[in-house]
Amino acid sequence: MKNIFIDGYNVINSWKELRQENTGSMEISRMKLKDILLNYGVYNGYKIFLVFDAHLQAGSIEKKEKVNKNLMIVFTKEGETADSFIERYVNNIGRKYEVLVVTSDSLEQQLIFQRGAIRMSSIEFYHEIKSIENKIRKQGIKKQDDARYSLKDRIDRDIADKLEEMRRSK
Template structure:
């Protein structure tokens, strides 16, 4: 199974659409990230853990919420960065799974790489998510075109022509 850890605020500050959105609504940007990654995780069949820093929030306790089987959200405890949480979890998982870490923090990328995870920059992942969203749209369009139920699909041409003549004669 492929597991992807995402440094939430690092991604929000790196992705062009979320960077703009956070200036108006940080909660909205967070929710947009969650929605995009939810679609990605279902389509790609992977588990995504989005980690948000709470190290500047006094007396915050670690909170983990499983949205569904594909996506979980973690708010770290007071004094803990997303980087340290991700490092600890990658270490705990070991090399049993295919693990990716999405962050643009260079030092974090080096540390994660040493622990056996694959590092992906926030912008690389942004392009991958956009590509997946495009494939989802194309597949949806293709399926919607296939499922059109035209009269001509269900009757032979002679009957269709007679019905068409009747319709036009009114």
Template structure:
């Protein structure tokens, strides 16, 4: 299973729709990101750690919340940035498991890459998440059926019957 570490505030400040929400509600932007990543993680089967800085919050302790089977939201403890948290976790598991780090922080990308993780910019990740959202919407519109576009979908009537008879005889 792929483990994905996401620098939460870096993503919020990079994704167009989240930047708009953040301008009037940071909490609203966090919840929207959680919702989007929960759908993405479930569809892909990836374990996602969404990490938010709480390093400037006096007295804060590390807090983890699980959202379903695949998403864990982490608020760091006082004095610990999301970057530091992610670096420590990647250092622990980066060479044992497939790990991807999502951030646009170049230093963070270099450090995590050296520790065995794949790196992805926040905007690259945005396009991947949006692509999965389109696939989910398409599945919902098709009542959960995968749009396969088979020959049976394109050929009707006598021609289809003849082709099916040929296939059965071989």
């Protein structure tokens, strides 16, 4: 299973639709990102760690919230950035498991690459997400179309039985 570590505020600030000035609050931005990642993680079978900085919050302790088997939300403790949290975890698992880190911080990208992880910028990840959302949408439309045009669902059961009897008698 691929492990993805995401610098949450970096992504929020990189995606126009998630920026605080477009959502009204940082909480709404975090919730929208969480919903997007839930779908992405379940669809692909990835384990996602969404990491938010709380390093400037006096007295904050590390908080982890397991949303489901595919998504864990982490708020770092006081004095710890999302980057340092991600580096610590990638250092432990980067060469054992497939790890992707999403951040646009170029220094961070270099560090995690040295620790065995793949890196992706927030904008590249945005395009990846949009691509998957389009695939999901197309699959949903195809399923609706397949169900919509089924003859046996649209005709009376007696008529369907008579048609089947006629088909078999030839």
